[in-house]
Amino acid sequence: xxxxxxxxxxxxxxxxxxxxxxxxxxxxxxxxxxxxxxxxxxxxxxxxxxxxxxxxxxxxxxxxxxxxxxxxxxxxxxxxxxxxxxxxxxxxxxxxxxxxxxxxxxxxxxxxxxxxxxxxxxxxxxxxxxxxxxxxxxxxxxxxxxxxxxxxxxxxxxxxxxxxxxxxxxxxxxxxxxxxxxxxxxxxxxxxxxxxxxxxxxxxxxxxxxxxxxxxxxxxxxxxxxxxxxxxxxxxxxxxxxxxxxxxxxxxxxxxxxxxxxxxxxxxxxxxxxxxxxxxxxxxxxxxxxxxxxxxxxxxxxxxxxxxxxxxxxxxxxxxxxxxxxxxxxxxxxxxxxx
Amino acid sequence: xxxxxxxxxxxxxxxxxxxxxxxxxxxxxxxxxxxxxxxxxxxxxxxxxxxxxxxxxxxxxxxxxxxxxxxxxxxxxxxxxxxxxxxxxxxxxxxxxxxxxxxxxxxxxxxxxxxxxxxxxxxxxxxxxxxxxxxxxxxxxxxxxxxxxxxxxxxxxxxxxxxxxxxxxxxxxxxxxxxxxxxxxxxxxxxxxxxxxxxxxxxxxxxxxxxxxxxxxxxxxxxxxxxxxxxxxxxxxxxxxxxxxxxxxxxxxxxxxxxxxxxxxxxxxxxxxxxxxxxxxxxxxxxxxxxxxxxxxxxxxxxxxxxxxxxxxxxxxxxxxxxxxxxxxxxxxxxxxxxxxxxxxxxxxxxxxxxxxxxxxxxxxxxxxxxxxxxxxxx
Amino acid sequence: xxxxxxxxxxxxxxxxxxxxxxxxxxxxxxxxxxxxxxxxxxxxxxxxxxxxxxxxxxxxxxxxxxxxxxxxxxxxxxxxxxxxxxxxxxxxxxxxxxxxxxxxxxxxxxxxxxxxxxxxxxxxxxxxxxxxxxxxxxxxxxxxxxxxxxxxxxxxxxxxxxxxxxxxxxxxxxxxxxxxxxxxxxxxxxxxxxxxxxxxxxxxxxxxxxxxxxxxxxxxxxxxxxxxxxxxxxxxxxxxxxxxxxxxxxxxxxxxxxxx
Numbered sequence: 019x020x021x022x023x024x025x026x027x028x029x030x031x032x033x034x035x036x037x038x039x040x041x042x043x044x045x046x047x048x049x050x051x052x053x054x055x056x057x058x059x060x061x062x063x064x065x066x067x068x069x070x071x072x073x074x075x076x077x078x079x080x081x082x083x084x085x086x087x088x089x090x091x092x093x094x095x096x097x098x099x100x101x102x103x104x105x106x107x108x109x110x111x112x113x114x115x116x117x118x119x120x121x122x123x124x125x126x127x128x129x130x131x132x133x134x135x136x137x138x139x140x141x142x143x144x145x146x147x148x149x150x151x152x153x154x155x156x157x158x159x160x161x162x163x164x165x166x167x168x169x170x171x172x173x174x175x176x177x178x179x180x181x182x183x184x185x186x187x188x189x190x191x192x193x194x195x196x197x198x199x200x201x202x203x204x205x206x207x208x209x210x211x212x213x214x215x216x217x218x219x220x221x222x223x224x225x226x227x228x229x230x231x232x233x234x235x236x237x238x239x240x241x242x243x244x245x246x247x248x249x250x251x252x253x254x255x256x257x258x259x260x261x262x263x264x265x266x267x268x269x270x271x272x273x274x275x276x277x278x279x280x281x282x283x284x285x286x287x288x289x290x291x292x293x294x295x296x297x298x299x300x301x302x303x304x305x306x307x308x309x310x311x312x313x314x315x316x317x318x319x320x321x322x323x324x325x326x327x328x329x330x331x332x333x334x335x336x337x338x339x340x341x342x343x344x345x346x347x348x349x350x351x352x353x354x355x356x357x
Numbered sequence: 358x359x360x361x362x363x364x365x366x367x368x369x370x371x372x373x374x375x376x377x378x379x380x381x382x383x384x385x386x387x388x389x390x391x392x393x394x395x396x397x398x399x400x401x402x403x404x405x406x407x408x409x410x411x412x413x414x415x416x417x418x419x420x421x422x423x424x425x426x427x428x429x430x431x432x433x434x435x436x437x438x439x440x441x442x443x444x445x446x447x448x449x450x451x452x453x454x455x456x457x458x459x460x461x462x463x464x465x466x467x468x469x470x471x472x473x474x475x476x477x478x479x480x481x482x483x484x485x486x487x488x489x490x491x492x493x494x495x496x497x498x499x500x501x502x503x504x505x506x507x508x509x510x511x512x513x514x515x516x517x518x519x520x521x522x523x524x525x526x527x528x529x530x531x532x533x534x535x536x537x538x539x540x541x542x543x544x545x546x547x548x549x550x551x552x553x554x555x556x557x558x559x560x561x562x563x564x565x566x567x568x569x570x571x572x573x574x575x576x577x578x579x580x581x582x583x584x585x586x587x588x589x590x591x592x593x594x595x596x597x598x599x600x601x602x603x604x605x606x607x608x609x610x611x612x613x614x615x616x617x618x619x620x621x622x623x624x625x626x627x628x629x630x631x632x633x634x635x636x637x638x639x640x641x642x643x644x645x646x647x648x649x650x651x652x653x654x655x656x657x658x659x660x661x662x663x664x665x666x667x668x669x670x671x672x673x674x675x676x677x678x679x680x681x682x683x684x685x686x687x688x689x690x691x692x693x694x695x696x697x698x699x700x701x702x703x704x705x706x707x708x709x710x711x712x713x714x715x716x717x718x719x720x721x722x723x724x725x726x727x728x729x730x731x732x733x734x735x736x
Numbered sequence: 737x738x739x740x741x742x743x744x745x746x747x748x749x750x751x752x753x754x755x756x757x758x759x760x761x762x763x764x765x766x767x768x769x770x771x772x773x774x775x776x777x778x779x780x781x782x783x784x785x786x787x788x789x790x791x792x793x794x795x796x797x798x799x800x801x802x803x804x805x806x807x808x809x810x811x812x813x814x815x816x817x818x819x820x821x822x823x824x825x826x827x828x829x830x831x832x833x834x835x836x837x838x839x840x841x842x843x844x845x846x847x848x849x850x851x852x853x854x855x856x857x858x859x860x861x862x863x864x865x866x867x868x869x870x871x872x873x874x875x876x877x878x879x880x881x882x883x884x885x886x887x888x889x890x891x892x893x894x895x896x897x898x899x900x901x902x903x904x905x906x907x908x909x910x911x912x913x914x915x916x917x918x919x920x921x922x923x924x925x926x927x928x929x930x931x932x933x934x935x936x937x938x939x940x941x942x943x944x945x946x947x948x949x950x951x952x953x954x955x956x957x958x959x960x961x962x963x964x965x966x967x968x969x970x971x972x973x974x975x976x977x978x979x980x981x982x983x984x985x986x987x988x989x990x991x992x993x994x995x996x
Contacts, residue, residue, distance in 0.1 A: 097875060098874060101869075122895040122896055123895070125861045126878070128862075129830065129862035129863075129864075129865040129869075130865045130866065130869050132830075132862070132866065133834060133869035138831060138955070140957060141858075141859065162857065162859065166749065167963065167964050169959050169961070169962045170959070170962070170963075172957065172960050173958070175956065176956040214874040215874050215876060215902050217900055217902060218902065219901040220898055220901075221900075221901065222897065222898045235995070283704065284703055291995065292990070292993075302626075302698075305624060306624055309624075313993055313995070314971075317982070321975050326973050328971070331974075332973040332974070333977065334973065334975035335977065335979060335982045336979065340983050340986075343979055344982075347983055347984060351991065352996060364807075365927060365931045369924060371808075372921060372927065405921050406924060407924060410924045419923065419927075421928055
């Protein structure tokens with residue numbers, strides 16, 4: 019392989035039901051930035067069936083060019099037909115870089131492609147940069163050991179350099195109105211042997227209550243919530259964040275909430291990515307159940323509340339006023355991202 | 358001399374610890390408060406084949422050594438001493454004597470079912486007037502053709518009401534004293550056998566402790582365990598074996614109390630710093646950890662002796678004496694380090710202290726252990 | 737039916753801590769466990785064995801100490817264990833690992849291969865699909881339910897907002913999620929048996945692979961730098977904001993941390 023033959027930054031565009039995933043927009047934004055440093059162009063690789071209508075959208079988010087593989091066999095995501103098509107794109111266009119979202123699709127597709135093409139793949143990156151040592155290698159940084167360490171990885175001798183990137187990490191650009199980009203209709207015939215998995219059905223998930231010990235985000239209420247009705251605002255907040263509501267013992271004893279969401283010595287021990295403590299003073303029995311959380315943010319009226327000793331960020335104020343405003347902000351931010 | 362567990366024993370410990378944390382600990386407070394026998398845990402013991410850990414696969418056991426079994430009791434007791442009581446009464450007292458002294462027919466009929474968990478076992482020696490002086494048995498057994506007729510009462514019988522089989526001791530010839538005691542295997546459905554009132558206890562409150570009543574209870578002749586007149590020696594040998602289990606239980610209680618307390622003193626702040634930063638706390642913990650480790654060595658030594666020596670009464674007595682007094686001492690001092698919170702039921706430490714006390718009493722009081730040990734010392 | 741379950745021995749990352757002074761990873765005393773997703777995969781295999789009969793082989797690639805993970809799998813009920821081990825395999829990234837494991841799996845009879853979705857020490861989720869590519873068989877990732885009927889396997893495959901019900905002809909590779917089931921415990925007797933069994937070893941010499949495709953040499957990626965995230969700074973407390981400012985403040989922090 020002559021790595022000089024491989025040029026351009028390509029982004030695998032994830033579309034499901036004719037809708038482009040937010041992470042693909044984010045990757046286009048990041049790809050623009052990398053393309054400047056590498057002095058090259060950004061190409062979107064769009065797979066699907068009757069999806070050419072999305073090309074304008076991709077141009078407005080930063081694609082200089084679009085490779086479109088429009089094929090009935092690619093209507094619903096399936097590992098091998100998609101991997102086959104992406105490999106054909108790689109073989110034909112020889113990209114220097116190919117980025118995927120670290121989604122349930124990207125994390126299934128990309129490894130299969132990497133194995134076939136014989137190139138490196140770095141999973142779940144949180145940072146991408148270009149080496150300034152003259153090689154212009156892609157510097158891919160990702161967490162490991164449960165987020166305890168970060169590693170920067172390169173793929174010096176094989177192309178394309180491939181990475182999956184976590185959703186929500188990169189910034190999408192402000193969409194350029196009426197942008198357009200040349201579309202390369204690239205025909206790929208999917209061989210029968212690749213259609214080895216039959217899709218019997220597609221079932222949309224219903225949101226269901228998850229155990230607070232499995233939740234990545236907990237919005238937890240304490241005595242400071244004042245009454246059972248105020249837990250509704252925590253529900254709203256948790257829904258906006260994609261999290262779950264938990265509570266301190268005081269609220270269980272007061273009969274505001276069920277025992278199964280109690281955190282602490284006599285409740286459950288939790289270790290979410292985010293623990294948002296709302297009106298929880300932080301008695302030692304409560305802290306015992308949550309202080310290992312990755313990130314703790316606390317809101318409390320009393321600035322001497324012990325919860326602030328373990329919180330990464332603490333805000334002194336009225337939780338019942340702050341939470342609804344915060345929830346609005348979250349909804350806005352997420353709507354922005356998905357636009 | 359080797360102070361290391363084998364890889365196999367370590368793996369077993371991992372299993373027992375995992376099981377205790379996930380299946381036993383969540384119930385510990387509840388069964389104590391409700392004084393409820395944890396039948397759901399018994400079901401899990403059956404499912405995961407914990408019912409005959411130290412007995413051979415030939416009889417449906419797991420084929421582990423004695424130390425592995427004691428480690429199981431140790432790990433269970435760290436989180437719930439009640440649960441360990443249930444398993445040790447079944448294994449050490451309810452099953453062991455039948456395996457050791459039973460005929461091939463008795464083993465086929467009872468040991469296999471006890472080891473696989475189809476049956477829960479129990480052991481009944483103590484009577485209202487025969488506690489530490491267990492030779493003063495008043496329950497009588499009279500041979501009548503093809504069966505014995507038993508009359509009398511037993512008290513403080515662990516697993517009673519839930520057990521399927523009981524190893525029972527009764528006088529067959531009062532004039533011979535100790536040598537007139539015989540052992541029997543009694544099934545729960547034998548005519549004339551019934552379970553009486555349940556005791557209200559200070560600790561291990563989830564374990565079942567009742568009176569047994571024999572009113573012209575008919576026990577088939579083939580259910581005599583060992584020979585007539587050998588009952589007392591069977592009882593004493595069984596207790597030697599069982600005592601190591603109580604040592605393991607006491608050890609586990611002390612270790613569990615220390616785990617809770619070390620966690621607590623790191624979190625709890627007074628005078629602006631964690632309790633763990635105070636020298637009193639440090640010295641207390643250092644002293645207790647050292648004592649507990651010494652207790653562990655004595656218990657492990659006794660467990661190994663059981664597999665290696667024909668008699669291990671001395672090792673078993675020392676292990677039980679020291680582990681039990683360590684459990685009582687450590688739980689009391691751990692509670693003190695908890696202060697007022699320790700006295701509430703929100704923390705497990707008060708339960709552990711209540712549970713610790715029984716280990717100084719049952720299967721031979723600490724005083725009985727001293728009698729055994731001094732006998733060897735003056736020999 | 738022959739099922740091969742690929743497992744990995746990993747440090748329990750829940751217990752990995754950062755030394756606050758040096759900022760380095762404290763590995764000492766961190767227990768090794770079977771990777772949780774892999775253990776769910778093993779449980780799925782054992783349930784298939786219980787319900788319809790199967791020969792379950794567990795396989796791991798790793799240093800000699802990884803034998804412990806295999807013994808644990810045997811104690812849970814696996815029939816046979818294979819340790820793929822050689823200094824020549826050291827330093828492999830996911831590409832070289834998958835290539836090596838695939839070559840080892842080819843030495844075994846298999847209808848179904850089950851791997852965990854991802855390992856908690858690396859979180860890459862790559863090796864499963866890559867083994868399938870190396871073996872040229874279909875793969876179904878993120879399995880939440882597995883059913884086998886005749887020569888076919890039906891899987892409930894998880895996505896963020898939906899499931900696909902997928903059916904494939906075996907041989908097939910499935911990657912399991914820990915949500916798939918609750919793995920059974922070992923049994924005390926199972927542990928005794930596990931230590932009486934022999935663990936089959938596969939080394940470099942046993943495999944038909946090129947030197948350039950295994951170990952560090954066969955790995956397309958290189959780690960150029962590792963660093964720990966800055967240790968948890970003392971918390972910040974703000975007390976002079978009105979409610980709107982406070983809400984915005986929290987929002988900003990969550991954006992900084994990529995939570996939203």
